[in-house]
Amino acid sequence: MKGARVLVAGGAGYIGSHVVKLLGEAGCEILVYDNLSTGKEEAVLYGHLVKGDLGDRRTLEKVFREFRPQAVMHFAASIVVPESVKFPLRYYRNNVVHTLNLLEALEVSGCKLFLFSSSAAVYGIPKEIPVTEEAPLAPINPYGETKATVERMLRDLAASGCGFRYVSLRYFNVAGADPEGRIGFNYPEPTHLVIRALKAAKGEIPQLEIYGTDYPTPDGTCIRDYIHVTDLAEAHLVALDYLLSGGESEVFNCGYGHGYSVREVVRTVKEVTGRDFPVVEAPRRPGDPPILVADSRKIREKLGWKPRYDDLAFIVKTGWEWETRLSAS
Known part of the structure; x- marks a missing residue:
């Protein structure tokens, strides 16, 4: 290569x-x-x-x-x-x-x-x-x-x-973001759940919306890998x-082959950042499936892909560290 x-x-x-x-x-x-x-x-x-x-x-x-x-x-x-x-x-x-x-x-x-x-x-x-x-x-x-x-x-x-x-x-x-802290998510209007939750923890947005709480999942919110x-x-x-x-x-x-609900992600962000923030329940968004979790055996077996960071808390931690760097710059 x-x-x-x-x-x-x-x-x-x-x-x-x-x-x-x-x-x-x-x-x-x-x-x-x-x-x-x-x-x-x-x-x-x-x-x-x-x-x-x-x-x-x-x-x-x-x-x-x-x-x-x-x-x-x-x-x-x-x-x-x-x-x-x-x-x-x-x-x-x-x-x-x-x-x-x-x-x-x-x-x-x-x-x-x-x-x-x-x-x-x-x-x-x-x-x-x-x-x-x-x-x-x-x-x-x-x-x-x-x-x-x-x-x-x-x-x-x-x-x-x-x-x-x-x-x-x-x-x-x-x-998440580069564990070395050199790059990360830097869009002006993020829509991804983890990023928006981190922005809410920073106080950059007034609240975090949960879109749909009546899905056929254990806590009613969407599950993602x-x-x-x-x-x-x-x-x-x-x-x-x-x-x-x-x-x-x-x-x-x-993907990693297992998922977390929106509520689980929100709880993890609050735990990792040590900050509480308002969470508001909102109607479902069009085009959101209830559950999406990968079977990733094929890429692991055929290409030898070995993920190193299969840990939601670590994903959130690297994202939070990047967000704090953005605020300091």
């Missing part, structure tokens, strides 16, 4: 920047392509940053011609489920049309390897928990539909006989190594 040329679309964002950090530490040659709509320039710790949009075909193709990547990682997507319900066409343009632009630039350049940032949202409301990669794609919101659409595009391109190979990583709920962002980043490196070594196209879940 050392010396591999990797183009990272969306590498200035939350997950992308953590992957770039590990790629840099592994000795890869990195080009980050990001429009900085939500990403931060200072989060790019390695490589060269080109400010550009995936809708800009001319700039995109120029970057491919000059950098000539061996592999491409794609993180440049819109990710907020309720927003996707309200603005579906915006999501189809950014998540599908712009991915098509990226794939066409990749095809013209001769690059054959692609890692895709997918989501557990492609499963919708799975019939069996934990959900395996063989479960049908049945998304219940536009965000999930866009991810499933791209996965079908990748499948068809790989089957065309052009030599294209890909890995699609289906994320469950990503949280929370994965530390560094463990997820390491999954990308083992997937890249797999493709560089000649591995065939594959799809892998990225």
Whole structure:
């Protein structure tokens, strides 16, 4: 892997920047392509940053011609489920049309390897928990539909006989921050539960809303599989190594295989931070399945992925340490 040329679309964002950090530490040659709509320039710790949009075909193709990547990682997507319900066409343009632009630039350049940032949202409301990669794609919101659409595009391109190979990583709920404290979540209006709970603990938002308390779960709130962002980043490196070594196209879940309810997360945040904050019960949000927990045996067994931070309190602790650094800066 050392010396591999990797183009990272969306590498200035939350997950992308953590992957770039590990790629840099592994000795890869990195080009980050990001429009900085939500990403931060200072989060790019390695490589060269080109400010550009995936809708800009001319700039995109120029970057491919000059950098000539061996592999491409794609993180440049819109990710907020309720927003996707309200603005579906915006999501189809950014998540599908712009991915098509990226794939066409990749095809013209001769690059054959692609890692895709997918989501557990492609499963919708799975019939069996934990959900395996063989479960049908049945998304219940536009965000999930866009991810499933791209996965079908990748499948068809790989089957065309052009030599294209890909890995699609289906994320469950990503949280936490770099344990070394160099990078973390830094969006102006966070929607993720753990981040919002930490913001409430800091007093940056007046209260934390719990959306739905009547789900068919033990305490009535949604259950999710929370994965530390560094463990997820390491999954990308083992997937890249797999493709560089000649591995065939594959799809892998990225989660720990067990979940926590919203109320359990709130309780953990209060315990870790030592701070109380107001919690308000609100109606369900459209597009939220009751339970999403990964069966992650496939990536562990096939790629040898060994997560190190399967501990909700540690996930919250690293996120809290990052939040306190943001306040001090």
